[in-house]
Structure formats: C-alpha cells, structure tokens
Amino acid sequence: MTIFLYELQNCIDVSRVESTAAHDKPPRRRDRPPREAKPLHKTSPKQPFLPDRAGRRRAQTAARRREPHAAAKMVLAQLGGSISRALAQMSNATVVDEKVIAECLNEISRALLQSDVQFKMVRDMQSNIKRIVDLESLAAGANKRRIIQQAVFSELCNMLDPGKPSFTPKKAKPSVVMFVGLQGSGKTTTCTKYAYYHQQKGFKPSLVCADTFRAGAFDQLKQNATKARIPFYGSYMESDPVKIAVEGVERFREEKSDLIIVDTSGRHKQEAALFEEMRQVAEATKPDLVIFVMDGSIGQAAFDQAHAFKQSASVGAVIITKMDGHAKGGGALSAVAATKSPVIFIGTGEHIDEFEVFDVKPFVSRLLGMGDLSGLMNKIQDVMPAEQQPELLQKLAEGTFTLRILYEQFQNLLKMGPIGQVFSMFPGFSSELMPKGSDKESQAKIKRYMTIMDSMTDAELDSTNPKLMSESRIIRIARGSGRLVRDVMDMLEEYKKLAKMWSKMKLKIPKNGDMSAMTRNMNANNMSKVIPPHMLKQMGGIGGLQSLMKQFGGGKDISKMLGGMGDGN
Incomplete structure (x- = not known):
C-alpha cells in the first residue's frame, strides 16, 4: 500500500482538480440565444466605473482584511522548506568548506528566527552545530554533508525534547x-x-x-x-x-x-x-x-x-x-x-x-522533508488488517490490479486522515507542495471516483482491463453516478496510470510464501521507477533511496514498505 500511496501523489494532482460546480454546469442549448451580457460594475455619480483589474485588487484587499492570519498560513511548512533548501544547497556544493557551512547555518538560523524561535535558542543551536561539525577534526573521507544534516536534525530534536518523560495516566488508577x-x-x-x-x-x-x-x-x-x-x-x-x-x-x-x-x-x-x-x-x-x-x-x-x-x-x-x-x-x-x-x-x-x-x-x-516511514507503517496497519495484506500483494504480483483493489485502497487512504498529513510522511515530500485547501479537494476527488465505481458491475470492478468499456457503457455509468462523462474518463485514466505503475514493479512472490526471497528481488532500481521524479530527486536520487532502504534493515523491512507482510515464516 505504501508504493500505491507514492504513485497516488501524482494521480491526485490538486492542480488538476476542477471544481464540482464547473463540472456540473450544463451545456448551453444551441437553439437558445445567448443572454445579453450585464455590466460588471454599476456606475453612479458616487461610484465611478472601476476596471476589472482594480475591482479584483479591491476584492483581494478586502479578503486579506477579513482573514488576518492569511499571510502567516503554512509558515510551519515554510520553515521546514527553508531548512531543507539550505541543506540541499549545501549538498549541491562541489566542496563543503567553512564558507559553505556558514552559509547553510545562516539560512537555517534566518528561517528559525522568522518562525519566531527565540534568538538565544537559535544562537546556541548554531554554536553547537559548529562545534560538532569541525572540519579540521573530521577524518579524511568522512561524509561531511551527512554529518551536517544529522547535526541539524539532532539540534532541532534537542530543542523540542527536554530529556525527561511526562506523567502518563494509567487505567483503573485515578489521575x-x-x-x-x-x-x-x-x-x-x-x-x-x-x-x-x-x-x-x-x-x-x-x-x-x-x-x-x-x-x-x-x-x-x-x-x-x-x-x-x-x-x-x-x-x-x-x-x-x-x-x-x-x-x-x-x-x-x-x-x-x-x-x-x-x-x-x-x-x-x-x-x-x-x-x-x-x-x-x-x-x-x-x-x-x-x-x-x-x-x-x-x-x-x-x-x-x-x-x-x-x-x-x-x-x-x-x-x-x-x-x-x-x-x-x-x-x-x-x-x-x-x-x-x-x-x-x-x-x-x-x-x-x-x-x-x-x-x-x-x-x-x-x-525537514525526511519523512516518517515508521508512522506511515503504523497508519497502514491501523486501517488495513494484517490478514488482508498477503492476499492483496499476491494479486498485485500476479498483475491483477483491478478497480475493486483501487476502490479498497481509496477507502484505506480516507481512513488514514488528511491526505497532506499522510503524504508528509514520505521522504522527500514537502508540505509546501500541497496548496491551500488541497486536502479537501483531493478527498472530494477520491469520493467522486468512488461514487463512479459504485455504479459499476462486479464484472467491471474485477476486470483486469476495464479501459475497454464501450462509449455507451461509460455514458450509462456517468448517468447512474450523477457525474459527467469526463469524470468517468478521468477515473479510468488514473486507474490506467496505477496499473502501469504496478507492471513496472515486476514483483516475484515465491509459491511457498517466503517473503524474504521476494524482497531479495527488490532493489532501488525497481523502487525508483514508481517514485515520482521530484520526490526521488529530493531523496538524493537512487543513491539516496539505497541509503534509505539500508536504514530500514534491507530486504526484510522493505517487505513492510510493500505491504506490511514481514517474513512470512
């Protein structure tokens, strides 16, 4: 399911989500003459005529006054994005020297100060990182970029972790x-x-x-x-x-x-x-x-x-x-x-x-855009029972990615909470990539597709090639679901993309159910084919993906990324 969510980020492209009202607008009857256009602005001695641009500016100004916090929205995401960009610029430098490190730390400090972190805390953090990343004391061949990234990560964690646990209530004991x-x-x-x-x-x-x-x-x-x-x-x-x-x-x-x-x-x-x-x-x-x-x-x-x-x-x-x-x-x-x-x-x-x-x-x-795969695994385990996962992965390995499977995964995704929050758990994903209001738009799009699938027959949902539907059948599905023909076509197009993605995976599951053997066939090259290009770039390319897979303990834990199946022993 994790890889399904990776590709779903491309499929649920909120920039292509059009308003339902625009979709549902009936076409103009050709035999009806167009209505006479009304002036956009009423003119009067007290209210001079305003051109369109000026009217829009005035409306935008009024909207900003009604929403005083509009300029500050998503600043938390901007903080993470600013720090990530500073680290990325350092990673792109040919040689990591004192000047590059100083520029990186200055950018990070500026981002923290703009996010209202106290000046003393920022100054202390900068001093600690400089002490940890002492270029003269580092061994030859040491990965300076990785050391700096880990130092920034550790210092931010130290800021938020006082080092002492909080009181935890216990059942049956009054607190x-x-x-x-x-x-x-x-x-x-x-x-x-x-x-x-x-x-x-x-x-x-x-x-x-x-x-x-x-x-x-x-x-x-x-x-x-x-x-x-x-x-x-x-x-x-x-x-x-x-x-x-x-x-x-x-x-x-x-x-x-x-x-x-x-x-x-x-x-x-x-x-x-x-x-x-x-x-x-x-x-x-x-x-x-x-x-x-x-x-x-x-x-x-x-x-x-x-x-x-x-x-x-x-x-x-x-x-x-x-x-x-x-x-x-x-x-x-x-x-x-x-x-x-x-x-x-x-x-x-x-x-x-x-x-x-x-x-x-x-x-x-x-x-920092490094993701939270452990949290993602927990969410997947919460919404998808473990006994269903081997069956799902077996079907996918056989190439039977059907509309019914897509429907079930849509259901699981909606149960996992806000889509932007789920996607932020992927390495390389930045919350800045999710525009304002995109969560609601993406959820509306998923529900629209599920409504369309509700109007399909069992044979169509279980078919491995539903894209061969006739034009008349597509029209009937649109009428039955109360959607437009274009919506049905869009849904089938998204299905085709996901089916193509699974065909690239080339997973081979042994007949004896030994998952460790399957995961030995899985490598970073196969994974890179299904991860969105912009995300793969932020992860550091195939090399960064290989490092991530090593962090998860190799093949055994990659099986968890694929479906939470474990060893199968």
Whole structure:
C-alpha cells in the first residue's frame, strides 16, 4: 500500500482538480440565444466605473482584511522548506568548506528566527552545530554533508525534547490532570480532545469546569463533553473555582473515573489574581500532571508566557494547538525551552479527533522533508488488517490490479486522515507542495471516483482491463453516478496510470510464501521507477533511496514498505 500511496501523489494532482460546480454546469442549448451580457460594475455619480483589474485588487484587499492570519498560513511548512533548501544547497556544493557551512547555518538560523524561535535558542543551536561539525577534526573521507544534516536534525530534536518523560495516566488508577493556558488558546476544546483520546484507549475520563471567569465556558465544555459522551461537572451558580474543582474531583473519584480533567480559567502573565487562583486550584486538587496549553501561532511571546506559567504551577507537559494552518512553529520550541517540559500532543484542527500524539523525531523528520516511514507503517496497519495484506500483494504480483483493489485502497487512504498529513510522511515530500485547501479537494476527488465505481458491475470492478468499456457503457455509468462523462474518463485514466505503475514493479512472490526471497528481488532500481521524479530527486536520487532502504534493515523491512507482510515464516 505504501508504493500505491507514492504513485497516488501524482494521480491526485490538486492542480488538476476542477471544481464540482464547473463540472456540473450544463451545456448551453444551441437553439437558445445567448443572454445579453450585464455590466460588471454599476456606475453612479458616487461610484465611478472601476476596471476589472482594480475591482479584483479591491476584492483581494478586502479578503486579506477579513482573514488576518492569511499571510502567516503554512509558515510551519515554510520553515521546514527553508531548512531543507539550505541543506540541499549545501549538498549541491562541489566542496563543503567553512564558507559553505556558514552559509547553510545562516539560512537555517534566518528561517528559525522568522518562525519566531527565540534568538538565544537559535544562537546556541548554531554554536553547537559548529562545534560538532569541525572540519579540521573530521577524518579524511568522512561524509561531511551527512554529518551536517544529522547535526541539524539532532539540534532541532534537542530543542523540542527536554530529556525527561511526562506523567502518563494509567487505567483503573485515578489521575487528576489540570489544564492551564492563555485566554483563547483553545484550552477548553483541548480538554475534551484529551479526554476523548484516552476514552478511545479504554480509559474512563471525566471533565470538571473550574473556569468561572469566562462567560459561556461551562456551556462550551458541556456541549463538547455531551458530543463525546464524556461525564462532566460544573455549576452556573457557584463562583468559587476552587470549590467547584474540589467537588468535581471528589464526585468523579467516587464514580471510579480513572482520568479526571480539570479545566481552569484562561489567564495572561500580567494577571496576578488569576495566577493566584490557579495556584489555589492546584493546591486543592493536587493534580498528578499540569498541562500548559499554548496557541501555536503566538510567536515571540511564547517564551515569556510559558515561563510565567512554569513559575506559578509545576507544568509537566505542553500541548500545542492550532497547528493546522497559521502556526509558525517557533512558539513550540520556545515553550519547551521555557517550561523544560515535553510536548505531548498537538491540535491539528477543530474536530475532536484532530489531535495527534507528539513524537519529537518523526515531527522534526517530517519538518525537514525526511519523512516518517515508521508512522506511515503504523497508519497502514491501523486501517488495513494484517490478514488482508498477503492476499492483496499476491494479486498485485500476479498483475491483477483491478478497480475493486483501487476502490479498497481509496477507502484505506480516507481512513488514514488528511491526505497532506499522510503524504508528509514520505521522504522527500514537502508540505509546501500541497496548496491551500488541497486536502479537501483531493478527498472530494477520491469520493467522486468512488461514487463512479459504485455504479459499476462486479464484472467491471474485477476486470483486469476495464479501459475497454464501450462509449455507451461509460455514458450509462456517468448517468447512474450523477457525474459527467469526463469524470468517468478521468477515473479510468488514473486507474490506467496505477496499473502501469504496478507492471513496472515486476514483483516475484515465491509459491511457498517466503517473503524474504521476494524482497531479495527488490532493489532501488525497481523502487525508483514508481517514485515520482521530484520526490526521488529530493531523496538524493537512487543513491539516496539505497541509503534509505539500508536504514530500514534491507530486504526484510522493505517487505513492510510493500505491504506490511514481514517474513512470512
């Protein structure tokens, strides 16, 4: 399935995704005269006529005013892209000397500073890398480029990893977790996400609303908890947050809840009274863990704000919110440095399930375009049962890539989450390659193709050559699915591309099912035929691909990349 996803990046080309409205526009009847064109702008003494270009400029300016964060969107992806480009320029240099290294580090430092990482942190990182990459002390023949890349990777990981683990709740053992954070950081929503995540893991979570400062706080928590079917406690009448917190914790302890989450009032570092209130709630409830919720787009103020919370409460972990668009990412680094606490989750959207466990190395790896194949394997294992994988790979090896197989893989892909997020796990892929809104467009395109396949017969879905359909049959499929003939033709064209890709693989699976023998036949040359050219270039060509395959332990683990099948022993 992994290789299928590689090729799917080309097939689901969002630049070719046209709007459904444009597709569904009926053709003009030839016997009907065209309507008289209306002027684009109404003229009046108060409103002079504006040419088209000026009108567009005015509309664009108004749109920017309505969306103040538009200029900052995808800056996290730009940070990774800037660092990747700096490393790529160094790799393309004929000779890696002090000047090349200095230029590379300056570009990386500039990218981090533009992403609101604190200046002292950037300066320290630059000094550490220079100390590690000492050209005079390196042995002759050492791969300087690889050493520099690893040094940058390690320093970014060190920025985000304080070196101490966070408290982990345990089932059947009551734990109290207290949430603190700035006003508007998404703390109340994050409480529900945190509870829902652990509920899916078999915990019995509960929510206590001790936020009596913000109007509507209890209503919001009540609404979120009801949707997630999580028990909650709060009061419209009581104004003492300490009393509410104590009563809520005692009640849920009696009800055998093993994860009691206390939501507190949002506060600012200058609000001494609210910080005193936070200390009182912490003393009364004695939480096992205090989580600091931070808005990922807060910027340079993140360090000071996080430091103020650390002084008032024993912050043990950090959750970064709003990482789905306009987060610069530097605030995450600064918050870790200020609190000396690890980031445990990141919020990637408004929905309750848009909540990811934060793992430092995969995060930095994806940020630098190095991918996260282990995370990708986990996602594939989650959506595709292991017992189905040998059967699928056997069919593909026999050359029977059918529309039904394509349909099943589309289903698996949609289950894996946002497409851009999945593709960012591939080595060499940059989030900058995904335009704004491309996730929704790509998912809409996949669903459109699946709707078309729903109108096909079993014989057509299981055929190894559905492209021989007659024109009249294609028209009937279009009518039955409510799509245009052009959509059906596009879907068949995408199928043809994927079928051709599999024919290039030339996989040979032994009859005895020994997967290790099959993977010995697999090499970088075969893999390079199915990987998109731009991605192969970013991976360093066939040589870089060979290095990647070696990192995964050779043939045994390449079988996991192909379908998660293992040895077969």
